[in-house]
Structures are given as C-alpha cells and as structure tokens.
Amino acid sequence: MVSKRASDINPSATLAIDTKAKQLKKEGKDVVIFGAGEPDFNTPGNIKQAAKKAIEDNITRYTPVAGIPALREAIANKFKLVNNINYEPSEVIVSCGAKHTLYNIAMALLNKGDEAILPVPYWVSFEEMIKLAEANVIFCSTDKNFKLTAKDVEEKTTKKTKMLILNSPNNPSGAIVEQQEIKKIAKLAVENNFYVVSDEVYEYFVYNNKKRVSIASLNDEIKNLTITVNSVSKTYAMTGWRIGYCGANKELIKAMENFQGHSTGNASNIAQMAALEALSGPQDSVKKMVSAFDERRRFMHKRLNEINNISCIEPEGAFYAFADIAKTGMKSMEFSSKLLDEALVAVVPGKAFGSDNHIRLSYAASMQEIENGMDRIEKWVKRK
Ligand SMILES: Cc1ncc(COP(=O)(O)O)c(C=O)c1O
Secondary structure (H helix, E strand, C coil), X not given: CCCHHHHCCCCCHHHHHHHHHHHHHHCCCCCEECCCCCCCCCCCHHHHHHHHHHHHCCCCCCCCCCCCHHHHHHHHHHHHHHHCCCCCHHHEEEECCHHHHHHHHHHHHCCCCCEEEEECCCCHHHHHHHHHCCCEEEEECCCCCCCCCHHHHHHHCCCCEEEEEEECCCCCCCCCCCHHHHXXXXXXXXXXXXXXXXXXXXXXXXXXXXXXXXXXXXXXXXXXXXXXXXXXXXXXXXXXXXXXXXXXXXXXXXXXXXHHHCCCCCCCHHHHHHHHHHHHCCCHHHHHHHHHHHHHHHHHHHHHHHCCCCEECCCCECCEEEEECHHHCCCHHHHHHHHHHHHCEECEEHHHHCCCXXXXXXXXXXXXXXXXXHHHHHHHHHHC
16 A cells, blocks of 8 residues: 555646547547647757767766756856856755756755645646645735735745745746735745745746846845756756756755755766756757747737637746636536547646636647647637
8 A cells, every 4th residue: 555645646637638638649639739848849959969978978977966066056157147146056956857856845844834835826746745745735826917926925924834936937827926026025035034935947938028037136135045946948948858956055955965865866967967068058049949939929829819718818938828718617627628539639727736717728839730729729619
C-alpha cells in the first residue's frame, strides 16, 4: 500500500488530457492540441552545440550539488542585468527545472501548519507542493482580469503566513501584476515577515511593451525575503533539458542545497553546460520566439471573443489564453472532455488551476493549427 502522502496527491489534470489527446493522435485522428505548456520551437543551435561539445570534452561527471561555478556566476550576472537584483553566485542554486527548484523551496521553508498564500488561478503544481510539505494552502482571489492586488493578499495574511506564491506573468491567465501592487505586496511581506516565492519563468513572454518588475529588485529587505525562481525551459525552448534555478539569501540556498544533495544531487552536467551557453550566448532566438507568440496570441484572443458564449481577457504575458466558458452552461471538465471527443481539440480544464468556469488554451502551436482549432471550437459551440 502506498503512503498517505502519495495517495493524497491529485494526478495532474493537464497531463491527463494531454495523454488522451496524444493517444488519439497516435491512432491517426487529426487532433489539434492546445494543451502544451512548452514552446513549439526547437532549442537554438548554439545551445545544442554546447551540449554536444560538453559530451565530447567528457564533461560528464558529478558537479557540485548547487551547480557548476561558471553557471552560478552566469545566473548571478543575468539577475543583475535583466532583473536588477544583486545576488552573489553563492546565493544561487541550480536544480532540475524550476519545478524542482519550487519543490526544494517548499521543503526547505514550510513546516506543518504553516500557511502559504496561493492566488487563483494558479499553476497546478504549487498546490500539491505546498500540501506535500504539510503546510496549508490559503487560496487568494485576484481581480476580474486575474491580477493580484496587495489588498487580496492582506486579507489572507495571518500570523501563520509563511509564504506567498507570486507568479507573474501567470500560468494559466497570462496576467501581469501591476508594479504599484508589487511595491505594496513587498511592503506587506516585510511588515508581516513572510517569504515571497517569485516565479518568473515567463518573464520574457510579455507583450504590448508591458513593464514588469522583479519584486526582489525593490530593496534589500524584500530581497532577503524573496526567492526569485527562473528556468531556461520556456525562454530558450529547453523544457526537456531540466535546468531551473533561483536566487535567495545564503541560509535558504544552503537549506535547499542540503535537501537537493540527498535527493537528486546536481542537475545534469551536460544540460548545465547548455544552460551556460543559453544564458551567456546570443539572445536573438528569444526575441524571435516571443514575436511569433505575440502574433498567435492576438489571433487566438480575437477569435475566442468572436465565439458565442465564450469570452477571454487579453493575455498580457506567458503563452496561454484563459477563456471564460460559463455562458455555455458547461463546467470546465465537461467542456474539455466533450470538445476533445466531439471536435478533436484538446484544451486544459480550468478546474486544474482553481477555476471551473475557464479553459486554458496554449498558443504554443502553429498559426495554421490555431486557425483550424478555433474554427472547430466555433462550430462545436454553435451546435451545443
Ligand atoms: C508557472 C510555472 N512555474 C514553473 C514551471 C516549471 O518549469 P520547468 O520546466 O523549469 O520545471 C512551469 C511549467 O509549466 C510553470 O508554468
């Protein structure tokens, strides 16, 4: 019999639909998949080359648990240049994807009974990670555009609040927290002495010249309470390489290192060499990818709003549209599963992100697929 811990985990709904869609595709069905949580671009050539060279040069052994020194330095440099945060290389740890980084943070920070504030809608794994650390998930609402405000956080703050999850741009809504709210949230965190886990994995996927700010850049007090999480997965189309990282105060980094040292050990040496090239080599691939996503974003957003009984706020960032389907009279699971069975379009039910009136559509798909998928959804909704 499996442990209570294991049996309490909710299976990932995002993966369930994806598995079914891929199965249908394998059976020869013409399925349009809007479920992907990853860019449809290939990893840029210079990054692949760096990995090949690492293998040829026999850079294939264990590394220090927290990552190779050159990569930690490149990450500290990136934090300085891109985010205006001064982390020393010793205040940085490299893990096997941001997912692993976040898991380490939950394990290193949360005790049984602690409260972790999780704004809704949220990326599926946050809730499970908090629960695995035996802490309590405190859901927190956002405004009508899914933007988190300091007032929302304040309402949920208690003496037991240990951390706030701040994910901007957000998965699944694409919302970006306004700068003045970030400042107020920082003040609230300092006054109430809680940590802010700032998940910035979509930081480059920002449209319409919208400005965003990294909370740790505001002042030393909030920097000391913030764990700034990032990854090469989305930015460089490297989801399968599994390299994530964070910056935080030395005490926290040490705790995470101890935890990681007895679980996974270091992230793949070869992938670390590739990440080093990603962060320090040419950056033009990022711009190209983001501009392609912007075109798809505008198209999908427009088409969604033209469909009867469906509406969608304009996503400001990331690569997802989070559409409101309440007026169709269906909840998200029913909508998604029927849409896949009857119209061969895979979307993710919003229930997985804490909102049963929505579905998430990833626009990490070709324009042709998006057009085709939108046509099918439009026709299918009309028939309902
Ligand atoms: C908000 C958010 N954080 C973290 C991750 C994990 O990314 P990684 O591939 O670096 O583990 C994802 C992936 O979907 C995400 O959406």
